[in-house]
Amino acid sequence: MITQYVLFVVVLVVLAFTIDWPKIQETFFDFKATREMYPDLFTVALKNTVIYTVSAYVVGFVLGLVVALMRLSSVALYRWVALLFVEIFRGLPALLTLLIIGFGLPVALGGPVPGGTVGAVAVGLGLVAAAYMAETFRAGIQAVPRGQMEAARSLGMSYPRAMFSIVIPQGLRIIIPPLTNELVLLFKDSSLVSALGIAAAGVELTKMGSDFAINTADATPFVVAGASYLIITVPLGIVVRRLEARQAKAR
Amino acid sequence: MTHMVEIRDLHKSFGSLEVLKGIDFTVDRGQVICVIGPSGSGKSTLLRCVNLLETPTKGQVFVEGLELTHPDVDIDAARRRVGMVFQQFNLFPHLTVLDNITIAQRRVLKRGKAEAVRVAEENLAKVGLEGKGRSYPAQLSGGQQQRVAIARALAMDPDLMLFDEPTSALDPELVGDVLAVMRQLADEGMTMIVVTHEMAFARDVADRVVFMDGGVIVEEGSPDRVIGAPEHPRTQTFLRRVLDPTHAEPDELDTGHPHRGLTGEESPDMVKGPSRHGGEGAGAGGVGAL
Ligand SMILES: Nc1ncnc2c1ncn2[C@@H]1O[C@H](COP(=O)(O)OP(=O)(O)OP(=O)(O)O)[C@@H](O)[C@H]1O
Ligand SMILES: [Mg+2]
Numbered sequence: 001m002i003t004q005y006v007l008f009v010v011v012l013v014v015l016a017f018t019i020d021w022p023k024i025q026e027t028f029f030d031f032k033a034t035r036e037m038y039p040d041l042f043t044v045a046l047k048n049t050v051i052y053t054v055s056a057y058v059v060g061f062v063l064g065l066v067v068a069l070m071r072l073s074s075v076a077l078y079r080w081v082a083l084l085f086v087e088i089f090r091g092l093p094a095l096l097t098l099l100i101i102g103f104g105l106p107v108a109l110g111g112p113v114p115g116g117t118v119g120a121v122a123v124g125l126g127l128v129a130a131a132y133m134a135e136t137f138r139a140g141i142q143a144v145p146r147g148q149m150e151a152a153r154s155l156g157m158s159y160p161r162a163m164f165s166i167v168i169p170q171g172l173r174i175i176i177p178p179l180t181n182e183l184v185l186l187f188k189d190s191s192l193v194s195a196l197g198i199a200a201a202g203v204e205l206t207k208m209g210s211d212f213a214i215n216t217a218d219a220t221p222f223v224v225a226g227a228s229y230l231i232i233t234v235p236l237g238i239v240v241r242r243l244e245a246r247q248a249k250a251r
Numbered sequence: 252m253t254h255m256v257e258i259r260d261l262h263k264s265f266g267s268l269e270v271l272k273g274i275d276f277t278v279d280r281g282q283v284i285c286v287i288g289p290s291g292s293g294k295s296t297l298l299r300c301v302n303l304l305e306t307p308t309k310g311q312v313f314v315e316g317l318e319l320t321h322p323d324v325d326i327d328a329a330r331r332r333v334g335m336v337f338q339q340f341n342l343f344p345h346l347t348v349l350d351n352i353t354i355a356q357r358r359v360l361k362r363g364k365a366e367a368v369r370v371a372e373e374n375l376a377k378v379g380l381e382g383k384g385r386s387y388p389a390q391l392s393g394g395q396q397q398r399v400a401i402a403r404a405l406a407m408d409p410d411l412m413l414f415d416e417p418t419s420a421l422d423p424e425l426v427g428d429v430l431a432v433m434r435q436l437a438d439e440g441m442t443m444i445v446v447t448h449e450m451a452f453a454r455d456v457a458d459r460v461v462f463m464d465g466g467v468i469v470e471e472g473s474p475d476r477v478i479g480a481p482e483h484p485r486t487q488t489f490l491r492r493v494l495d496p497t498h499a500e501p502d503e504l505d506t507g508h509p510h511r512g513l514t515g516e517e518s519p520d521m522v523k524g525p526s527r528h529g530g531e532g533a534g535a536g537g538v539g540a541l
Contacts, residue, residue: 147337147341150341152343155330155331155403156327156328156331156359157327157359158327170344
């Protein structure tokens with residue numbers, strides 16, 4: 001125990017004397033030059049980040065549920081298509097999927113995507129999120145005891161009715177932590193949108209950070225953007241851990 | 252007159268394991284049939300074929316003259332007339348007792364909320380649980396949960412009730428309440444098929460007792476005959492063990508052979524006592540298509 005503390009102090013001391021602190025501060029924490037980032041940082045960039053995240057999450061949630069149900073279908077073709085979907089969109093880099101949709105969809109549609117950048121992002125990142133969420137949904141549904149479906153069917157409910165009224169509500173409770181975690185992941189992945197050519201009104205946190213970094217010629221705008229992500233991701237992470245702890249206790 | 256239930260040459264296999272090997276069997280309106288037999292003999296499978304929770308491999312099942320095994324049958328509609336009570340209760344844990352009893356009335360029978368609640372409360376009173384509507388299943392004892400499950404099935408106004416070892420998962424002191432409710436149902440003229448190890452109940456309440464072993468019906472008849480004076484040696488062995496579990500003969504002990512049905516030997520828990528079967532139902536995994 002003692003040695004671990006001693007080691008920690010030694011490392012701190014070494015760092016304190018070897019690092020050029022003024023230089024560090026000038027590069028990463030020169031907040032005077034970032035005044036111009038406000039209030040757009042929150043009113044535009046953070047807002048857009050949230051919009052991209054939420055719209056992709058909604059697409060991922062709905063599509064993921066559909067794919068999960070297909071994975072559990074008694075029809076082999078559905079199972080097969082769903083598996084293919086999951087493997088493809090989990091296997092591709094999210095950035096590549098986003099680029100394919102962002103650049104490809106307007107060409108394929110012969111015009112702008114409905115919803116503009118938001119529409120393209122919702123589809124592009126939504127497809128990736130759907131692939132991950134489908135597996136989460138499937139696990140949740142399968143964790144519900146078989147007797148629940150049987151009881152519902154024996155009361156005359158159809159398979160879809162029993163699924164949506166009885167099985168899915170119970171399965172969802174089990175998977176709230178991983179579903180919340182997916183929201184955190186998507187929130188961070190929304191930074192990939194900066195790789196699409198987006199109009200000023202559509203700027204999100206990472207794009208804003210890099211635009212300002214070019215102006216100020218230091219990395220402070222990135223730090224500011226990063227802090228803005230943390231405002232959202234850290235509390236969500238705490239929520240996920242609380243939920244997981246509560247479920248572990250309930251077992 | 253058509254029978255309430257008619258089963259013709261029913262076969263059911265799981266993979267290469269043939270669990271039901273040709274069952275013929277009828278139940279008339281108002282009758283109470285008790286199905287007894289050793290563990291693994293196919294009792295649950297037979298019951299589950301009556302409302303098509305299991306799809307028969309071969310043979311026909313008729314309920315009130317409607318062939319459930321016909322490919323064109325509307326199975327959801329047919330199941331509405333058949334209530335089922337499970338060993339593990341299978342209440343919906345995310346819903347209150349009242350919602351457990353109203354959800355199918357509302358979604359399936361399209362009853363209005365007021366009517367569904369009224370029917371639910373009537374049936375809760377019937378099973379001796381008035382005022383428990385706002386509880387969640389986890390807040391109730393096993394015996395209370397099973398009575399809620401009975402009320403839930405009754406709320407659909409079934410013509411036929413299936414019970415699969417409804418008291419086997421209960422603590423002994425809670426068994427009586429559930430059996431009392433079932434006895435009352437029988438007195439009211441409900442048609443019932445009951446898989447049970449409660450011989451006293453079978454003797455008192457059943458119009459006919461069916462003894463199954465190894466996927467076939469070995470013996471059936473009045474309770475006095477089948478339980479009181481069984482003819483077939485397999486029935487005799489089974490009853491001796493169930494009625495007096497402490498006196499199993501050494502040469503009758505379970506050999507541990509996985510498929511015991513044919514030899515008339517029962518599982519170890521049968522040797523220890525008739526109730527408390529582990530078994531089907533609660534296993535996680537696989538909400539397949541039904
Ligand atoms: N879904 C299934 N898949 C494979 N085998 C099964 C399945 N359901 C039942 N079986 C097998 O069929 C046989 C009969 O089972 P069943 O549940 O009908 O017996 P039971 O008479 O109800 O026994 P118990 O008194 O233990 O409930 C057993 O060997 C069981 O393992
Ligand atoms: Mg059984």
